[in-house]
Amino acid sequence: DLMKSIMQDDLSRCYLCGRQATEIHHVLGGVANRPLSTRFGLVVALCHECHLGADGAQYNPEKNRFLKAQAQAAFEIEYGHDAWMRIFRRNYIFTEE
Numbered sequence: 001d002l003m004k005s006i007m008q009d010d011l012s013r014c015y016l017c018g019r020q021a022t023e024i025h026h027v028l029g030g031v032a033n034r035p036l037s038t039r040f041g042l043v044v045a046l047c048h049e050c051h052l053g054a055d056g057a058q059y060n061p062e063k064n065r066f067l068k069a070q071a072q073a074a075f076e077i078e079y080g081h082d083a084w085m086r087i088f089r090r091n092y093i094f095t096e097e
Contacts, residue, residue: 006041007074014047016063021045025057027071028088036087040079042071068092 003024014021025046026037050056057063069092075084
């Protein structure tokens, strides 16, 4: 069963740098959220360096937050903000009032 992403059309390319992708990153991880990432297509393809390298999304807080904000934006287009907050309970997109 192929992984589906609502964030990225071409899973052969790294979402962050554009190189050949080798790994799938579940944007929202952890025991509770990883299956939800799969279910809602909140996954991106990454090259090994952008995923697990020293400055990769797994270890770099800024890249991690950027991907979460991108996931939230994509999800909200499909399902709305209320659904996001109900399911994931955290807002990664901060809007200025």
